Amino acid sequence: MDLLPLLHNTVCGGLAAAGFGVLFNVSFRGLPWCAASGALALALRTIALGAGWRLEAASFVAALLLGIVVQLLPSWIGVSRNALHVVGCIPLIPGGFTAKAILGLFAVTAQRPDTANEVLIAALENLLRALFTIGALGTGLALPIVVLRARSRRISRT
Amino acid sequence: MKAVKSLSGRSLQWDVRGIHGLERPSRNIKIAPEPLMQAETRARESLEEITDLALEFGRLSMEAGASARHVEDIAERVALGLGAERVDMSIGYCSLAVTISFGHEAITRICKVGPVGVNERLHGALSAAAARIERCEMTVTQARTELTSTLRECSRHADWLITLGVSVACAAFGRLMGIDWRGVGPIFLGAALVQIVRRGLALHNVNPFISAATAAFFGSALCGFGARWVGSPTAATNVIAPVLLLVPGVPLFNAQCDILEGRPSLGSARAVWAAVMLLFMTLGVWLARELLEGAR
Numbered sequence: 001m002d003l004l005p006l007l008h009n010t011v012c013g014g015l016a017a018a019g020f021g022v023l024f025n026v027s028f029r030g031l032p033w034c035a036a037s038g039a040l041a042l043a044l045r046t047i048a049l050g051a052g053w054r055l056e057a058a059s060f061v062a063a064l065l066l067g068i069v070v071q072l073l074p075s076w077i078g079v080s081r082n083a084l085h086v087v088g089c090i091p092l093i094p095g096g097f098t099a100k101a102i103l104g105l106f107a108v109t110a111q112r113p114d115t116a117n118e119v120l121i122a123a124l125e126n127l128l129r130a131l132f133t134i135g136a137l138g139t140g141l142a143l144p145i146v147v148l149r150a151r152s153r154r155i156s157r158t
Numbered sequence: 159m160k161a162v163k164s165l166s167g168r169s170l171q172w173d174v175r176g177i178h179g180l181e182r183p184s185r186n187i188k189i190a191p192e193p194l195m196q197a198e199t200r201a202r203e204s205l206e207e208i209t210d211l212a213l214e215f216g217r218l219s220m221e222a223g224a225s226a227r228h229v230e231d232i233a234e235r236v237a238l239g240l241g242a243e244r245v246d247m248s249i250g251y252c253s254l255a256v257t258i259s260f261g262h263e264a265i266t267r268i269c270k271v272g273p274v275g276v277n278e279r280l281h282g283a284l285s286a287a288a289a290r291i292e293r294c295e296m297t298v299t300q301a302r303t304e305l306t307s308t309l310r311e312c313s314r315h316a317d318w319l320i321t322l323g324v325s326v327a328c329a330a331f332g333r334l335m336g337i338d339w340r341g342v343g344p345i346f347l348g349a350a351l352v353q354i355v356r357r358g359l360a361l362h363n364v365n366p367f368i369s370a371a372t373a374a375f376f377g378s379a380l381c382g383f384g385a386r387w388v389g390s391p392t393a394a395t396n397v398i399a400p401v402l403l404l405v406p407g408v409p410l411f412n413a414q415c416d417i418l419e420g421r422p423s424l425g426s427a428r429a430v431w432a433a434v435m436l437l438f439m440t441l442g443v444w445l446a447r448e449l450l451e452g453a454r
Contacts, residue, residue, distance in 0.1 A: 012330040019327025023403065024223070024276045025314050042334070080285070082225065083278040090407045096335045096398055098405070102440035103447070138414030146418060 006046050013042025016091040021079075024087065030079025037088030041066045045092060056132045059092050063140030071148045085141050094133045101127035205242070207298045209258045209265045212237040212245065214305065216254050217269050219284045223276035225412045226421050229254070232288040239292035240301060251427035273366065276408045280312040317357060324403045325349040332399035341396045344384025348400030352377030356404070367438040374401040374442025382450040397443055397450070404439045406432040 017038020021031050041062045048058035070084045104123025108116055216233035224232070226249045237245045237258050244259040250271075257266040287308045291301045315323075328349035329342045337345065352373045359369040378397040385396040409432045417425030 009334060012333045015330035016327045016334070019323040019325075019330065020403075020407075021278075022315055022320055022323030023327070024408070025279045025312075027279050027282075030278075080278065080282050082228065083282075086408050086411050089411070090405075091331065091334065093405060093407055093410075096395065096402075098436060098440075100398070102437065103444055106440070106444050134410065135414075138411060141411065142415055142418045145415070 002050075006043060006050070009046045010039045010043040013091040014039035017041075017087045020090050021083075021087050024083065026079055026083055026087070030077065030083070033073075033077050033079050033084060034087040037066060037070060037084045038091050040069065041088045041092055055094070055129065056136045059094075059133050060136035060140040062092060063089050063137045064143060067141045067144035068148075071144050085145070089137055089141055092133075092137055094130045097126045097130035097133070101130055204298065205258060205260055205263060205265050206267075208237055208240045208242055209256060209267045211240070211298060211301055211305070212242075212258065213254060213256050213267050213269050215284055215288060216247070216249075216256065217271055218309075219281055220249070220254065220271050221274055221277075222281040222284065223274060223278070223408050223412070224281050225415045225419075226424055227415070227419055228281070228285065232284055235288040235292040236301065239288070239295065240298055249421065249424055251424060251431070274409070277312070277314070279314075280309075283308045283312050320357075321350050321353045324353045328352075328400050328402055331402045332396070335395060335399060337392045337396055337399060338390055340388045341385050341390035341392055341399075344381045344388065344390070345396060345399045347384060348377040348381030348397075349403060351380050352400055352403060367434060370404050370435055371438040371442040371445075374404060374439045375445050376442075377401055378443045378446035379449055382446055383453075386450070397446055401439055401443055404435070406435045409435075 014035040015038075018031050018035040020038075021034030026034055044062035044065055045058045048061050049055065053061070066088050067085060070081050070088065073081065073084070101123050104119055104126060108120050108123065212233045215236045216229050219232045220229045229249055230247050233247055233254075233256060234245045237256075242258045242260055246257045246259075248255040251274075252271055253268055254271060255266065255268040257264055287304050290296075291304060296304065314320075325346045329346045332342055332345040333339075355373040355376050356369055359372060360366075364372075377400040381400045382393060382397045385393040390396055409428045413425045413428035413432060415425075416422075416428065
């Protein structure tokens with residue numbers, strides 16, 4: 001695997017997560033953790049994509065592993081686990097696909113009939129990829145929360 | 159009320175945790191007798207105060223972008239910490255309802271939830287305050303003081319810092335989307351304009367969907383013209399990057415969590431809100447692209 005794209009995506013993921021951390025009013029003490037979560041998520045997804053996985057599967061695995069790592073972090077880090085989940089996964093949200101899909105659907109109405117089919121298929125493809133990826137991200141993130149929370153509840157009851 | 163109804167004329171035995179968090183005595187402290195009606199009225203007022211405070215904690219955490227589970231958890235901690243026996247809560251998208259019981263007495267209150275944003279620092283501080291109230295067995299007055307000081311300490315980051323943060327984030331997003339280095343500068347400026355316009359419109363209480371479409375239009379147009387000026391080969395994709403800060407990631411995440419945790423109505427409401435936000439955001443981008451193509 002080429003290290004340069006991995007490094008590039010990791011740094012960009014970290015910057016994006018830290019930037020969104022500021023937008024979400026995360027404290028200064030928590031911002032490095034936000035950057036680390038975004039960098040980890042992007043690194044994992046880049047590695048999975050490099051191994052030939054589809055975007056949806058790579059996003060699912062990245063979100064799942066991020067969710068597990070965040071659940072295992074201690075509570076003294078100064079930022080809630082929920083925030084780290086969200087901020088870390090935001091760089092994985094296929095905003096580009098979503099916007100392209102909706103723009104494509106708008107464009108269908110403006111196209112000549114002979115090219116409308118191609119535009120529609122491209123828009124639907126983008127839409128489905130965006131939907132499946134968002135679903136994979138949400139499920140990958142929610143699984144560790146639901147499973148580990150249920151486990152910690154059982155432990156606290158005993 | 160258990161404690162009030164055990165009044166037998168001479169003294170009142172406070173059972174388990176005292177009553178309603180007003181003046182919390184230690185177990186089995188004998189207090190001076192008082193007329194039954196007066197004690198019941200005072201007890202009911204205390205229960206009302208607990209309900210109001212729990213509801214306020216719940217409303218603030220909802221407005222700070224907490225998921226339903228966290229909202230319920232925070233309100234429950236406050237109410238139970240102040241002496242309530244049971245808390246039942248219903249969480250809607252625009253309203254919260256809570257019923258708090260103590261013995262045979264129960265009070266139900268509903269409150270309206272304001273615009274839902276994301277404020278992680280406030281959410282964390284409310285959660286910590288609720289834990290302190292639960293742990294330290296505060297009175298209602300002390301708990302309200304705790305809430306006031308929490309709100310005072312949770313200021314937002316400065317506007318310039320937020321603008322800088324989202325600009326850097328969108329520029330990084332642009333690189334992740336495969337935009338060339340020349341296109342990064344216009345994305346940075348476009349995202350800054352989106353944030354400035356959105357903040358300005360929010361201060362004038364403009365509808366968030368209209369605000370998103372307007373901000374997306376100005377940001378995309380600036381970025382598109384900028385990308386064309388610097389000769390970026392990926393100008394068509396560039397216009398999308400500066401508006402990615404408008405993608406409602408937290409509501410989408412909360413929607414999925416809420417649905418998975420057995421609250422499909424709240425989760426669906428959040429998902430619909432996020433979908434409409436995406437639609438308006440795209441409308442702004444589409445208008446900017448039309449403008450760019452018209453000016454070619």
